[in-house]
Amino acid sequence: MRILIYMLLTGMFLSAAAMAQQKTYVLVHGAWGGGWSFKQTDSLLRSQGNMVYRPTLSGLGERVHLASQEIDLSTHIADVVNSILFENLHDIVLLGHSYGGMVVTGVADSIPERIGQLIYLDAFVPEDGQSVATAHGQENAGREMPSKDGLIYPFWNTDGEGLPRDVPQPAKTFSQPLVLKNKDRLKIPTTYILTYEGDDPEKDAFAFFARRAQGHGWKIIHMQAGHNPQMDIPDKLAELLEQIGGAQ
Secondary structure: OHHHHHHHHHHHHHHHHHHHHOOEEEEEOOOOOOHHHHHHHHHHHHHOOOEEEOOOOOOOHHHHHHOOOOOOHHHHHHHHHHHHHHOOOOOEEEEEEOOHHHHHHHHHHHOHHHEEEEEEEOOOOOOOOOOOOOOOOOOOOOOOOOEEOOEEOOOOOOOOOOOOOOOOEEOHHHHOOOOOOOHHHHHOOEEEEEEEOOOOHHHOOOHHHHHHHHHOOOEEEEEEOOOOHHHHOHHHHHHHHHHHHOOO
C-alpha cells in the first residue's frame, strides 16, 4: 500500500514538474512567408511537451486569398494580438523572424502583460516611428522589388513552384511607420538571435539590428546558419528555443 501511494505521489510530482517546464510559443513568420515555414520547428517543440501557435499574417501563406493593398503593418500586429487574446494565452514566448520583428514589437507594445519572453530571430528591431523601409535609416527597402497593385513580389519566386511557397507581400506593411507608446515592452526579457553565414557575424545584413538589440541590454546569440533556420536546421533552432524558453 505504501509503495502504491509513493508511486502515485511521485507521478503527481513528476507531472507537475513537466507542466511547470511546459512553455507556450507563438512563432511569427517573416515577409512573403506563412506559418507553414515553422511547421517542423512546431513539431519538434511540441514533442518536448510545449504548446505552439504559428499564426499566418493576413494576405500571406494559406490566407493569400485575402491579399489586399489595404493590408498594412497594423493589420499584421492585430492578427497576432487577436490570436493571443482569443486563445487566452499568457506568459508566452513570442518570436518574430525577419519582418516578423516589426510585428512582434507592435504586439509587445500592445499587450506586454501577456508576454513572458520575446525573441527576435534574425529580425528587424524598429524604433518608434520607423517602418521596414526606414529601420536602417534608409528609404529604399523593398523598392527595388517589382510591385503591382500594392503588392511586392518576391523576385526569387516562380509560378511553377508548388505549395507551400512565398507569396506577394502587401506594400503598406513595409511603408507604414510603427507607433510605440508602452514602455512596459522594454521590461520583457528579450533575446536576439543573429544568424550568419561565413566566419564574421558582423558582416551579416541583420548585424545592424543585433547591435541595436545589444544597446537595449538584450541577450545576443550568434547562430551559424542561413536566414531561415526554421526550415534549414529546425532541430537546432528548436533546441535553442527550448534553452531560451527554459531560462526564465
